[in-house]
Amino acid sequence: MTLPRLRFPGAKAADPLDAFAPRPETLWLEIGFGGGEHAQVLAETQPRAGLIACEVFENGLCSLLSRLVPEGGEATAPLPGNLRLWDEDARLLLRALPEACLSRAFLMFPDPWPKTRHVKRRFVHPAQVALLARVLEPGGEWRVASDDPTYQAWVGEVMAAQGWFEAAAPAATRPDGWPPTRYEAKALQAGRAPLYWSFVRTLAASPVS
Numbered sequence: 001m002t003l004p005r006l007r008f009p010g011a012k013a014a015d016p017l018d019a020f021a022p023r024p025e026t027l028w029l030e031i032g033f034g035g036g037e038h039a040q041v042l043a044e045t046q047p048r049a050g051l052i053a054c055e056v057f058e059n060g061l062c063s064l065l066s067r068l069v070p071e072g073g074e075a076t077a078p079l080p081g082n083l084r085l086w087d088e089d090a091r092l093l094l095r096a097l098p099e100a101c102l103s104r105a106f107l108m109f110p111d112p113w114p115k116t117r118h119v120k121r122r123f124v125h126p127a128q129v130a131l132l133a134r135v136l137e138p139g140g141e142w143r144v145a146s147d148d149p150t151y152q153a154w155v156g157e158v159m160a161a162q163g164w165f166e167a168a169a170p171a172a173t174r175p176d177g178w179p180p181t182r183y184e185a186k187a188l189q190a191g192r193a194p195l196y197w198s199f200v201r202t203l204a205a206s207p208v209s
Contacts (some may be wrong), residue, residue, distance in 0.1 A: 001072040002065045008052050008084035017050055021081045024050035029135075030106040031090045032056075032121055034183055036064025038108050041081040041179035050082050051105070052148045054090040061087060064169035088125070091131060099206055100137040107144045109194070110151070123153050126162065130207040133164035140201040143178065147187035147194040155197060163204050170195035 012019040016027055025048045032055060033039040039053035055061055064085075069077040086093050087171060110123055124144065136142060146152050152170070159167045174180065174196055187194055 002069050002077075002079070003061060003085065004083045004166065005075075006065075006068075006083065008086045008093070008190055010096060012096060013093065016052065016101060020050040020086055023046055024082055026050070026103045027052070027101055027178040028106070029090075029093075029102050029191075030054060030103040030108070032107065032110050033064065034060050034109065034181065035184075036060060036067065038106065038179050038181045039083065040064060040067060043080045045158070045179075048080055050084070052086055052093070052206060054086040054088075054093065056087060056089065060079065061085065061098055072116050090201045094128075094131040094135055096132070097135045098134070099134055100140075102136045102201060103139070103140045105132060105142045107142070108181055109145055109147060124151070124158050126158060128158070128164050129158065129164065133162075133201065133204075136201045138201050138203045140188075142197075142199040144197040144199065145194055146176075146183070152195050155195075159199060164207065165199035166196055168200070170197045174198075187203070 007020055017023050028042065028049045028051045030039050030042070030051065030053045033053045034055070036053070036055070039051060041051070042051050053064070068079060095191070107123055132142065144155060146155060159165060172193065173194065174194070175183070178196065184194055
């Protein structure tokens with residue numbers, strides 16, 4: 001009962017800020033929020049930003065929803081007005097949103113899809129980068145984090161070959177203002193070394209829709 005109350009309505013895609021109450025000043029998007037810790041912190045600490053958090057896996061959705069509402073309050077407990085959830089493929093939403101509507105986007109510790117035949121499933125892929133570039137405003141920021149060496153090398157390769165984002169070098173420690181995640185903590189405990197990128201949208205023309 002909680003998810004329908006928080007689900008971002010596709011009918012609002014042309015004016016996404018109208019899906020929030022009150023109407024926020026800016027729009028952010030998280031792609032694949034996992035357990036939802038990062039999305040929850042953003043919603044709690046950034047009240048002026050409307051956040052659409054995308055996740056297709058039921059476990060992740062349930063993890064976030066269980067922290068937002070107490071047991072028994074699924075239908076009535078108050079919910080954050082600046083958070084909406086998208087439980088379908090994020091690419092569908094990116095195609096529906098208007099050009100340059102986002103000021104910030106997040107891709108935190110995505111599935112690395114390590115096998116060669118799975119490369120096209122990675123969100124950091126030329127086709128998906130073009131989709132995101134279309135909806136991110138010039139000067140907007142795209143934050144990416146990964147602890148997987150194969151994915152880290154892939155991010156560097158893909159982003160060096162595109163022209164819509166500044167191909168900045170990654171940081172080896174989580175920058176100030178980046179909320180931690182449970183997956184990051186597990187990676188560090190296991191001895192893996194995350195990298196953190198902040199890609200800024202350039203003034204280059206938007207990709208063709």
